[in-house]
Amino acid sequence: SENVTGYDKNGNIKSLQRYGQTGASAYGLIDNLTYTLTGNQLSRVDDAVSTAAYGTNTAFVNGASAAGEYAYDANGNLTKDLNKGITDIQYNVLNLPSTVSFSDGSTITYTYGADGTKLRTVHKIGSTTTTTDYCGNVIYENGTQKLLLTEEGYINLTGTQQYHYYLKDHQGNNRVVINQSGTVEETNHYYPFGGVFGTTGNTQPYKYNGKEFDTKKGLNWYDYGARHYDAALGRFTTNDRFAEKYYSMSPYQYGANNPVNNIDVNGDTIVVNPNPNGLIDNVKMFFGFDTKYQKDVKADLQQLKKDDKEIGEMIIELEKSKNVHSITRTKRGESNSSGFDREKAKKDIPQGSIINYDPDVKTDINGNHRTPRIGLIHELQHSSDVDKGIMSYENIGNGIPMREIRAINTENKIRKRTGDAKRTEYRGRKIPQKLLE
Structure with missing residues (x-):
């Protein structure tokens, strides 16, 4: 079991106990951790238990006992972890690690595409160098094809090629790997914060939430795409880029400190109770969410699908993206809005989004009556644009951005169904009639 025994007022874990296997047939306390923090950042972790975990079971390794075991750069990125023997971590302009250096001279280097997609990892551990290339869903190791990843598992490309399938739990954790003959090749059990125990087989690296788990040189990080995650500590190594929207949470927390119900998809997004039911199940967690909000938004999404066939198809595309x-619910006093990376949008790079929506507000910013889901479909159109990488910043028609005209035309389809007045202006400026549908 894994028990958090204390948090600070920022939502950072202050103390944690972990029980596990201490021998072939013995079990007990393997971690009794105390975290020392400066603000939201770690400076030291102490373990009151000296008993090591048995085998490959996850446990904190107390590799140093000194002040300043951890350090961060000005962007809040972890640059030192003496407990793992890491003396320096360098980052690129996207705040993704480019080089991890160890005290014995070993290094791990990463290469990324312009959008942050990982393309290559090079492990130089002692005299051994291993190069892993990520070419779409094909994984190469030292120049040789190794794995072909599929939606349900993978195909090994070395030796006798065959399919391997994942059996997953409700969080997308890979619990069992079987081959095409039904033979069990690997089993995994997980602590709430993602550490592994009771593993047999260990035939492939994709584990908790289906994320790649790098154990080489004792790194023990999960790669979530936007950030890396240390399951032994229950913390990410870098800031959440959406942290300003969730001031009640530490920017380093995982899953709103509720890993049983929530998962972090890319290291910057929390999904509440993920299942195939649609967009509302991809909700950015905020303390205070209630079931009524989720039901209201699901009802609005379902009604939008019924209102218009093309709009329904657009919503389904977003759900499957x-x-x-x-x-998420708007903050008190704020209007509906959609959040995304403007710089990526200007470069037409497809991305996700966060829609801030209040299903209880029945007026627009001018005080006129408006059926709530009209505001939702306006923001969904923006989300569809950024998902496809076509968010236009061109001002046309009386200086109104094309992206807003597109969203207004979409909302007018719903206004026609609800009986709300057709919208013909944006922020007090008339939209030319020829641009209205």
């Missing part, structure tokens, strides 16, 4: 689109 590889990018994560989330819906």
